[in-house]
Amino acid sequence: MPARAADDFAERHLRWNVIALGLDYGLFMVGLALMSTATILPAFAESLGASSVLIGAIPAVMTLGWFLPPLFAAAHTERLPYKLPFVLKWTGWERVPFLGLALIAFFLAERAPRLSMWLVLAMLLVMTAFGGMLMPAWTDLVARVLPGRLRGRFFGFANVFGTLGGLAGSALTAWALRTLPASTAYGVCFLAASVFVGLSWVALMVVREPPPTGEPAKADFWTHLRGVPALLRRDTNFRWYLVGRALMLCSVVGSGFFTVYALRVLSAPPADVALYTALMLGGQIVGQLVLGWVGDHAGHRIVMVVAACAAAVMNVVALAAGTPHAFGAVFAVNGLFNAALQVSVLNMVFDLAPTPAQNPTYVGIEKTFLAPFGFALPLLGGLLVDAAGYPLVFGIGLAASLACGAVLLVRVRDPRRSRYGAVPALRRSAEAPE
Numbered sequence: 001m002p003a004r005a006a007d008d009f010a011e012r013h014l015r016w017n018v019i020a021l022g023l024d025y026g027l028f029m030v031g032l033a034l035m036s037t038a039t040i041l042p043a044f045a046e047s048l049g050a051s052s053v054l055i056g057a058i059p060a061v062m063t064l065g066w067f068l069p070p071l072f073a074a075a076h077t078e079r080l081p082y083k084l085p086f087v088l089k090w091t092g093w094e095r096v097p098f099l100g101l102a103l104i105a106f107f108l109a110e111r112a113p114r115l116s117m118w119l120v121l122a123m124l125l126v127m128t129a130f131g132g133m134l135m136p137a138w139t140d141l142v143a144r145v146l147p148g149r150l151r152g153r154f155f156g157f158a159n160v161f162g163t164l165g166g167l168a169g170s171a172l173t174a175w176a177l178r179t180l181p182a183s184t185a186y187g188v189c190f191l192a193a194s195v196f197v198g199l200s201w202v203a204l205m206v207v208r209e210p211p212p213t214g215e216p217a218k219a220d221f222w223t224h225l226r227g228v229p230a231l232l233r234r235d236t237n238f239r240w241y242l243v244g245r246a247l248m249l250c251s252v253v254g255s256g257f258f259t260v261y262a263l264r265v266l267s268a269p270p271a272d273v274a275l276y277t278a279l280m281l282g283g284q285i286v287g288q289l290v291l292g293w294v295g296d297h298a299g300h301r302i303v304m305v306v307a308a309c310a311a312a313v314m315n316v317v318a319l320a321a322g323t324p325h326a327f328g329a330v331f332a333v334n335g336l337f338n339a340a341l342q343v344s345v346l347n348m349v350f351d352l353a354p355t356p357a358q359n360p361t362y363v364g365i366e367k368t369f370l371a372p373f374g375f376a377l378p379l380l381g382g383l384l385v386d387a388a389g390y391p392l393v394f395g396i397g398l399a400a401s402l403a404c405g406a407v408l409l410v411r412v413r414d415p416r417r418s419r420y421g422a423v424p425a426l427r428r429s430a431e432a433p434e
Contacts, residue, residue: 029162156292283335
């Protein structure tokens, strides 16, 4: 089908698809908030008696699952004329592990805490590995359904919806932790998460995908993979962006230990986990409401710089806070950091890709390049916590955040400004064919 006809289809169904994709994404974010890697999962691991290395393995395993498969799935994704059927076929394996976590908490955690911890890591790896495999297809679906002029606000408001649900979930978490045994309380959280990701699946089913605009890519897996080094040699801007993203991962090397630090070192009561979750989600809401508009009007590079600044502040507060209440500010700033990434990471990659057809490849390269860093850094953080204490880990995060901000400001050009001029918001017509 000609590109113009596909664009017309997307415009006719834009409102429907904004609602359907917004519900899909927002409900999934509610589910993730109810098993937050910054608060809920580390606290559950702490209740199982897990070591610092195993607690660090939570974000390590999840990052490896989400980030390693995309490049290897990109070639298959580009050969698919329609992306939605592929996503719907396999996304159940991304969502069933939420229920698996609930069953572990309800029936196994008290009887076999060590085995439970390893099963938790296995569930997280299955969930994220299938999510990573599907990421190029889902992101390409978003790019084809939504015009570039709306994507920042779409991710901003969809995440606000998810965050508000997460705030309601933090109230559930607070009640459960106050009134129920620990394993049962966490089981309630994971069960609620599984309900929301199930509803997200239903919303995804009703998305109306535009027809393809041309012949699918022909390159097989190996041909596609062999072309990646040449692509990186040509695209200097994308290479520097990848450097900035690696530094950004290093900047939050201590984030998986914030809750454990508050519980172990500052003697925060377990019920404060719910307060920290609420503070983090509150920071996300503020960031999502503001940064989506900023990304659409001023470009997404500036939002990524905001993320680097937030990481720096977060680590400074973690080093300076001496009481559980003061330490709550860490989670509020962590929420702002998360919001910046939620709004702009994918949009930045879409902007960096020379053509919409290359979106899956650029998404795949970015994620897979970051996988070793995302896996190794939290484990290294756990080893450093045991060997030298939390302040060293927070200090490393501070240094990396400053380096990340410098790279994004000095070495990375805003792709939309380079392509369309100084004010991307005034170039909407140039983006319409997307």
